[in-house]
Amino acid sequence: MAFGAPVGVCLGMASLIVLELLPNTPPVTLLVKSAVTGANNFVLVAVPMFILAGDIMQGGGLSRRIVASAARLVGNVKAGLAYVNILASMFFAAISGSSPATVAAIGSNMVPEMEKRGYDR
Structure with missing residues (x-):
């Protein structure tokens, strides 16, 4: 040292x-x-790769479009942003098959949107 x-x-x-x-x-x-x-364990390799896939999808705009589509479906109801988050997470989880990738991709889009609408960090 x-x-x-x-x-x-x-x-x-x-x-x-x-x-x-x-x-x-x-x-x-x-x-x-x-x-x-x-x-050399599948889980130890798979989780970081799913998170990387989520970051790539977020960088390419896929998760932003998923959130926009979910907002068009349920965004106008009371507590619509919570429903948008759940619906977008369902769509993204169906695409990626991984909850850590869903959190990395959808969470990075939803936190700024929630702050913009007045939610506390």
């Missing part, structure tokens, strides 16, 4: 040095293999 290395790298290097110096410990290659095997 004195040389400006990140804390995680320093902790990892210290752990590897201690594991190499202690007798009767498994070789470092076995530990690395265990870490890679543990990280």
